[in-house]
Amino acid sequence: MTQKMKLTQLTEMLQELNIESLEGVTIEGDIELNITGGGGLNPALAYALGSEISQISLHMANIGRMLGFPAEQLFASAFGMSGVPETQAPSLGTTPRMQELLASKFEVARMSNWNNPIQEVTLGATSADGGSRKNTVTIGGENALPYYFDASMPHRNYVTMDVFDMPIGMAKAVKSNYDDVINDPAEWAKKVVRDFNADMVTIHLISTDPLIKDTSARDAAKVVEDVLQAVDVPIVIGGSGNPEKDPEVLEKAAEVAAGERVLLASASLNLDYERIARAAVEHGHVVLSWTQLEINAQKELNRKLMKQCKVPRDSIVMDPTTAALGYGLDYAYTNMERIRLAGLMGDDELTFPMSSGTTNAWGARESWMVASPLKQDSDWGPREYRGPIWEIVTGLALSLAGNDMFMMMHPTSVQVLKEITQTLYGSIEAEELDISNWIGAEV
Amino acid sequence: MKINSPLEAYKYLPGTNCAICGEQTCMAFASHLIDRSKKLSECTPMLEDKFRKKLDQLQGLLAPEIRQVEIGVGEKIVKIGGDDVLYRHKLTFFNQTALAYDVWDTMDEKNLVERVNKIQDFKKFYVGNFLTVDMVAVRSTSNDPKKFASAVKKVVETTDMPLVLCSFNPDVLKAGLEVAKDRNPLLYAANKDNWQQVAALALEYDVPVTLFAPNDLDLLKSLAKTFAEMGTEKLVLDPGTFPSGKQLKETFSNFIKVRRAGIDGDREIAYPLMAVPLTAWMVHDDPVSASYWETVIASVFTIKYGDIMILHSIEPYAMLPELHIRDTIYTDPRKPVTVDPGMYKIGSPTKDSPVFVTTNFALTYYTVESDISSNKIDCFLWAIDTDGIGVEAAVAGGQLTAAKIKKGIEDSGFNMKDDTSHNTIILPGLSARLQGDVEDETGSRVLIGPADSGRIPGWLEKNWPPKK
Numbered sequence: 024m025t026q027k028m029k030l031t032q033l034t035e036m037l038q039e040l041n042i043e044s045l046e047g048v049t050i051e052g053d054i055e056l057n058i059t060g061g062g063g064l065n066p067a068l069a070y071a072l073g074s075e076i077s078q079i080s081l082h083m084a085n086i087g088r089m090l091g092f093p094a095e096q097l098f099a100s101a102f103g104m105s106g107v108p109e110t111q112a113p114s115l116g117t118t119p120r121m122q123e124l125l126a127s128k129f130e131v132a133r134m135s136n137w138n139n140p141i142q143e144v145t146l147g148a149t150s151a152d153g154g155s156r157k158n159t160v161t162i163g164g165e166n167a168l169p170y171y172f173d174a175s176m177p178h179r180n181y182v183t184m185d186v187f188d189m190p191i192g193m194a195k196a197v198k199s200n201y202d203d204v205i206n207d208p209a210e211w212a213k214k215v216v217r218d219f220n221a222d223m224v225t226i227h228l229i230s231t232d233p234l235i236k237d238t239s240a241r242d243a244a245k246v247v248e249d250v251l252q253a254v255d256v257p258i259v260i261g262g263s264g265n266p267e268k269d270p271e272v273l274e275k276a277a278e279v280a281a282g283e284r285v286l287l288a289s290a291s292l293n294l295d296y297e298r299i300a301r302a303a304v305e306h307g308h309v310v311l312s313w314t315q316l317e318i319n320a321q322k323e324l325n326r327k328l329m330k331q332c333k334v335p336r337d338s339i340v341m342d343p344t345t346a347a348l349g350y351g352l353d354y355a356y357t358n359m360e361r362i363r364l365a366g367l368m369g370d371d372e373l374t375f376p377m378s379s380g381t382t383n384a385w386g387a388r389e390s391w392m393v394a395s396p397l398k399q400d401s402d403w404g405p406r407e408y409r410g411p412i413w414e415i416v417t418g419l420a421l422s423l424a425g426n427d428m429f430m431m432m433h434p435t436s437v438q439v440l441k442e443i444t445q446t447l448y449g450s451i452e453a454e455e456l457d458i459s460n461w462i463g464a465e466v
Numbered sequence: 467m468k469i470n471s472p473l474e475a476y477k478y479l480p481g482t483n484c485a486i487c488g489e490q491t492c493m494a495f496a497s498h499l500i501d502r503s504k505k506l507s508e509c510t511p512m513l514e515d516k517f518r519k520k521l522d523q524l525q526g527l528l529a530p531e532i533r534q535v536e537i538g539v540g541e542k543i544v545k546i547g548g549d550d551v552l553y554r555h556k557l558t559f560f561n562q563t564a565l566a567y568d569v570w571d572t573m574d575e576k577n578l579v580e581r582v583n584k585i586q587d588f589k590k591f592y593v594g595n596f597l598t599v600d601m602v603a604v605r606s607t608s609n610d611p612k613k614f615a616s617a618v619k620k621v622v623e624t625t626d627m628p629l630v631l632c633s634f635n636p637d638v639l640k641a642g643l644e645v646a647k648d649r650n651p652l653l654y655a656a657n658k659d660n661w662q663q664v665a666a667l668a669l670e671y672d673v674p675v676t677l678f679a680p681n682d683l684d685l686l687k688s689l690a691k692t693f694a695e696m697g698t699e700k701l702v703l704d705p706g707t708f709p710s711g712k713q714l715k716e717t718f719s720n721f722i723k724v725r726r727a728g729i730d731g732d733r734e735i736a737y738p739l740m741a742v743p744l745t746a747w748m749v750h751d752d753p754v755s756a757s758y759w760e761t762v763i764a765s766v767f768t769i770k771y772g773d774i775m776i777l778h779s780i781e782p783y784a785m786l787p788e789l790h791i792r793d794t795i796y797t798d799p800r801k802p803v804t805v806d807p808g809m810y811k812i813g814s815p816t817k818d819s820p821v822f823v824t825t826n827f828a829l830t831y832y833t834v835e836s837d838i839s840s841n842k843i844d845c846f847l848w849a850i851d852t853d854g855i856g857v858e859a860a861v862a863g864g865q866l867t868a869a870k871i872k873k874g875i876e877d878s879g880f881n882m883k884d885d886t887s888h889n890t891i892i893l894p895g896l897s898a899r900l901q902g903d904v905e906d907e908t909g910s911r912v913l914i915g916p917a918d919s920g921r922i923p924g925w926l927e928k929n930w931p932p933k934k
């Protein structure tokens with residue numbers, strides 16, 4: 024190879040070797056590097072330049088070798104390396120062997136903009152506070168997303184189990200647990216606390232709906248008294264969802280439950296929320312502020328409850344609506360996550376603990392249908408197992424979005440949801456497991 | 467992504483507004499680059515020599531914070547990683563979590579093939595598509611290179627799905643690689659003891675590799691840094707998935723920490739993450755409890771940053787929720803999923819066939835459509851333009867009204883009186899309150915169908931043809 028190389032050719036060659044990104048550096052004359060761009064190289068730039076220049080020198084050396092010059096020996100003597108490196112330059116895509124791991128320390132910052140704690144809300148009242156509950160339940164108080172290392176979570180998640188004041192249609196897998204108590208809300212309430220480890224009980228007064236039985240507010244209030252007698256955990260009182268009737272029903276219920284600090288479900292924008300709020304304030308209860316998957320509606324209702332109805336901050340819980348897995352959970356999850364993040368970052372209209380109607384999961388056909396209505400689907404397997412896991416995954420997703428309290432129905436779902444949320448919360452002990460050889464595990 | 471405003475991207479574009487990319491202006495194109503709805507390669511003028519430098523720079527600026535890694539080849543190739551945000555509402559999550567189900571090399575051949583087929587055949591219809599799982603993980607429980615090679619061979623013969631080859635023994639991995647080297651499998655795993663040999667394999671065969679450092683993020687980062695230095699960034703990080711107690715809580719923290727650091731700009735650890743919910747089987751004896759707990763762990767790490775996971779249970783009650791929670795988290799929150807409004811013929815409808823009304827929300831439309839078509843019911847189905855809102859919410863929000871229904875039917879050139887023998891419209895059960903209005907507006911008879919379209923077949927048996 025005696026051919027002389029022109030600089031232009033050399034430059035082209037370098038370009039092919041992919042070092043054209045070297046801005047501010049030109050190669051001139053008899054290969055002289057000219058670094059422009061004003062004095063005062065900052066260290067990062069200096070490093071980058073150093074790296075680029077070294078790369079160039081490697082490329083140059085390679086060119087040298089192509090021209091027949093033993094460049095590697097030059098390098099070896101220049102850097103005091105012994106012998107000839109057995110591999111080529113790394114930039115040409117081969118493997119340098121390493122003897123030791125490069126040392127490294129993992130570091131990560133805590134979130135700096137979560138400065139606003141979520142409001143703490145206590146449900147239930149013991150005799151010391153004029154109620155008759157054996158214990159109270161406090162939710163909220165978070166300073167971070169749930170279970171995050173940024174700040175410890177002050178309270179675990181709680182589950183309140185559904186009880187209805189009349190028999191209703193339920194998925195078979197759910198109903199089989201309640202066949203014996205379906206006509207007796209008090210017994211039903213006892214059963215969920217005693218047998219299924221419910222932290223709280225929700226009594227749904229659905230028979231008051233004018234389109235169902237139109238039970239009077241007075242009769243409905245008797246059921247509330249029965250349930251308060253039957254169990255000593257804090258309770259939630261739900262209406263029928265009828266916007267005309269609910270205010271009256273919840274007012275009466277609030278009155279008979281005075282002092283017990285129940286959660287009144289719910290105040291919403293499409294009914295006379297003021298009556299419900301007033302009943303709560305008057306009798307010392309907490310209001311569930313329910314909106315349908317809309318963060319601005321949630322702000323509006325919370326604002327109205329605080330400003331217009333004078334509900335104290337420690338007496339509001341939000342229900343931003345739960346849609347089941349596969350049926351809008353994507354909306355419900357993100358809605359809750361946005362609400363919680365906004366609260367932590369200082370939006371005082373959204374700093375309230377949240378509650379989820381996780382039972383909605385039983386509306387998803389995957390949870391209750393015997394088999395897929397679609398022939399092309401793979402077998403869906405036994406629905407006894409499909410239903411509870413649908414309720415669990417729906418609730419679990421929302422727990423990660425910041426939901427504090429879960430309204431649920433199936434005993435298995437309750438048990439598993441409590442176990443996973445409390446594990447992430449940090450209160451479940453388990454034997455330490457060595458997973459370093461999990462591949463070989465006999466499972 | 468290092469930049470976050472269209473203006474910053476615009477600076478690098480040619481600025482000619484030539485519209486080749488399909489946008490009217492370079493600025494419009496720039497905003498699509500920022501929300502990642504268009505690729506830089508769609509601006510072909512940028513490929514000209516004179517833009518080379520800018521192209522490279524812009525590509526660097528637009529690269530996602532978390533590296534994207536490809537596993538497998540051909541149609542079933544799986545891409546993982548590539549994310550830019552910690553919360554899906556900030557943009558969307560890209561490249562949904564890849565689900566790999568395991569087989570092991572001590573299985574007898576018949577069972578192995580049967581299991582692989584179950585994995586690759588599993589499907590569930592949802593919103594116009596089938597949800598399916600992605601990969602097969604082959605575990606070496608024998609620790610015998612020959613056995614492993616023959617199991618991998620069987621898997622390769624049975625499926626095109628991408629593979630994870632699992633062993634801590636480099637000889638075993640090498641034996642598997644020899645059989646599957648054309649498939650670009652993911653190696654699992656390099657750890658603190660075998661990393662040199664596994665790195666050599668990853669580089670020699672040019673395949674992606676998982677780094678395993680159970681509950682040791684310093685080690686994990688060291689491994690990642692070392693591998694990158696040695697010349698590969700096709701890395702997947704496994705910080706260990708501990709299945710219970712405080713260890714699980716710590717695993718949760720590790721996933722959050724690694725992803726946060728990566729999104730915050732620590733390139734040395736910005737790789738896709740692997741979770742192994744399979745470890746649930748190491749603490750539960752009863753298969754139902756193990757499947758449940760595995761599904762629960764899988765759900766946690768689908769939501770919180772797992773990009774790929776290895777699972778064991780192939781019970782439908784585990785796979786269905788796993789597929790759905792993944793779809794939930796990876797649905798692009800920016801797009802309402804809709805179908806084109808209009809009339810759809812299902813099967814071969816005649817004048818006597820029923821006329822159904824539904825909405826153009828994709829979830830609703832496809833649910834109804836598949837319920838009808840899979841039961842071989844010939845009919846006309848109208849997707850009314852409700853701006854992509856489902857039945858109940860559209861009735862509540864005023865997007866599904868009698869006038870809309872009338873317009874929807876008329877716009878498709880259909881005439882109820884001439885084109886049907888019965889002049890009867892069937893509405894969804896959840897829109898019962900529109901019955902009177904629709905009758906007045908259209909002059910047709912209106913029947914109220916069941917609340918769930920899954921019950922249409924039974925309902926038709928009782929109510930169709932309509933009584934005169």
Ligand code: B12
Pocket residue numbers: 315316317320344345346347350351354383386802822823824825827829830833834854855856857858859860861862863864865892893894895896914915916917918919920922
């Ligand atoms: C997701 C959701 C939303 C999403 C909607 C997303 C979308 N693209 O549709 C968003 C957040 C936008 C939303 C908003 C609102 N929502 Co909304 N929403 C839901 C939620 C959680 C799920 C709805 C859903 O997607 N279901 C799944 C789909 C597939 O069901 P579907 O369309 O009804 O289809 C089924 C049946 O109708 C039937 N079917 C369908 N077509 C046909 C056809 C025939 C012929 C037959 C026979 C059957 C049939 O079969 C299908 C499969 O089962 C429900 C609560 C719940 N858990 O059900 C509330 C719910 C529907 N929403 C409600 C309300 C009030 C609203 C808002 C008005 C709230 C507000 N104040 O802003 C707004 C209205 C928005 C608008 N219209 O512009 C109420 C409706 C109450 C009522 N009965 O009037 C509900 C029930 C919540 C509640 N309990 O209060 N919502």
Ligand code: SF4
Pocket residue numbers: 479480481482483484485486487488489490491492493495496508509510511512
């Ligand atoms: S193709 Fe490129 S140059 Fe042409 S308008 Fe689009 S962004 Fe601008």
